[in-house]
Amino acid sequence: MSNPVQHHYLPVRPDWLATTPEPALDPGQVIIDPHHHLWDRPGWRYLLHEFLADLDSGHDIRATVYVQARAMHRADGPEVMQPVGETEFANGIAAMSASGGYGKVRVNAGIVGFADLRHGDAIRPVLEAHVTAGGGRFRGIRHIATWDPEPELLNPAYTPAEDMLDSAAFRAGFAHLAPLGLSFDAWLYFHQIPRLTALARAFPGTPIVLDHCGGILGIGRYAGRRDEVFAAWSAAIAELATCPNVMVKLGGLGMRLPGFGFETRPRAPSSVELAEAWRPWMERCIEAFGTARCMFESNFPVDKGGYAYGVGWNAMKRIAAGASAEEKADLFWRSAARFYRLPDIG
Numbered sequence: 001m002s003n004p005v006q007h008h009y010l011p012v013r014p015d016w017l018a019t020t021p022e023p024a025l026d027p028g029q030v031i032i033d034p035h036h037h038l039w040d041r042p043g044w045r046y047l048l049h050e051f052l053a054d055l056d057s058g059h060d061i062r063a064t065v066y067v068q069a070r071a072m073h074r075a076d077g078p079e080v081m082q083p084v085g086e087t088e089f090a091n092g093i094a095a096m097s098a099s100g101g102y103g104k105v106r107v108n109a110g111i112v113g114f115a116d117l118r119h120g121d122a123i124r125p126v127l128e129a130h131v132t133a134g135g136g137r138f139r140g141i142r143h144i145a146t147w148d149p150e151p152e153l154l155n156p157a158y159t160p161a162e163d164m165l166d167s168a169a170f171r172a173g174f175a176h177l178a179p180l181g182l183s184f185d186a187w188l189y190f191h192q193i194p195r196l197t198a199l200a201r202a203f204p205g206t207p208i209v210l211d212h213c214g215g216i217l218g219i220g221r222y223a224g225r226r227d228e229v230f231a232a233w234s235a236a237i238a239e240l241a242t243c244p245n246v247m248v249k250l251g252g253l254g255m256r257l258p259g260f261g262f263e264t265r266p267r268a269p270s271s272v273e274l275a276e277a278w279r280p281w282m283e284r285c286i287e288a289f290g291t292a293r294c295m296f297e298s299n300f301p302v303d304k305g306g307y308a309y310g311v312g313w314n315a316m317k318r319i320a321a322g323a324s325a326e327e328k329a330d331l332f333w334r335s336a337a338r339f340y341r342l343p344d345i346g
Contacts, residue, residue, distance in 0.1 A: 010305025017308045020268040024058030034336035035297035037069035046301040057310030065110040066090040083114040087133040110340035117173030140183035152220045165195045183207040189215035193236035200243035212252025218259025241288035251297035254306025271314030291330035
């Protein structure tokens with residue numbers, strides 16, 4: 001059966017990824033991977049064992065954070081409550097990992113789920129159910145806001161309105177996050193960042209993290225407009241950085257959306273090539289937010305269509321090569337541990 005959502009992603013080609021093997025750079029650097037997914041979809045299984053195979057890349061990954069991806073929603077019960085099944089699933093994987101039987105890394109040490117915040121005050125019982133299902137690991141909500149007038153840029157699984165973050169219903173639901181000690185993962189496109197800035201200013205007590213460098217676009221109507229996109233994105237990033245409750249994840253650039261095009265080449269990209277492409281965007285984020293509010297991420301398996309797991313971390317280590325030991329600690333694990341409240345890491 002055709003899966004239109006899967007077609008939104010770059011296909012994973014193990015043989016292609018294997019064309020560029022690299023040993024881990026600076027293998028003693030402690031890392032928390034604060035953004036990955038697990039799922040079992042038609043033609044694409046990425047569960048604990050598949051993730052562990054990628055983690056076994058020579059890098060010192062100590063813990064990971066699971067982020068919602070429509071995996072294992074309940075088949076029964078009220079629709080608004082069905083996403084709690086994903087938290088139950090993620091917590092089960094976390095319990096497997098915490099047994100120590102799968103190595104030292106603590107997979108899913110933090111869990112980010114989905115709740116439709118547009119339900120307003122009625123979403124409170126759903127949030128409370130997530131917290132219970134998370135067994136002490138549940139940290140926050142991601143309600144994807146990606147919108148653009150061009151259909152090619154949209155994931156058919158998510159159809160938010162352009163002004164969702166501004167709507168009264170969404171904000172009524174969002175208001176319940178902070179009282180429950182929950183954060184918000186924001187995934188949207190670069191031209192929507194001003195809407196997130198307004199949301200962050202309206203809720204200064206709610207921790208927010210911007211996913212994937214802020215939704216850089218380089219395909220469709222944005223193809224060939226790299227400098228124009230960078231200028232608009234950079235200005236929006238600078239304004240968002242004035243909100244002290246916001247952090248940013250540095251990654252997600254292996255997707256098709258940024259339009260780097262490495263997937264069209266006969267060989268998978270090296271860490272040198274990735275670092276060259278990613279550096280302007282990641283360094284601009286670090287300049288604006290500071291290392292204490294930035295965290296590197298893998299976004300696997302979505303980014304796996306663009307590069308190998310270990311090669312991606314090598315690229316990020318190249319970008320951070322000039323940073324101090326304290327700054328590297330921020331970028332590779334401490335910012336993530338602080339934002340997601342992960343104890344005893346590093």
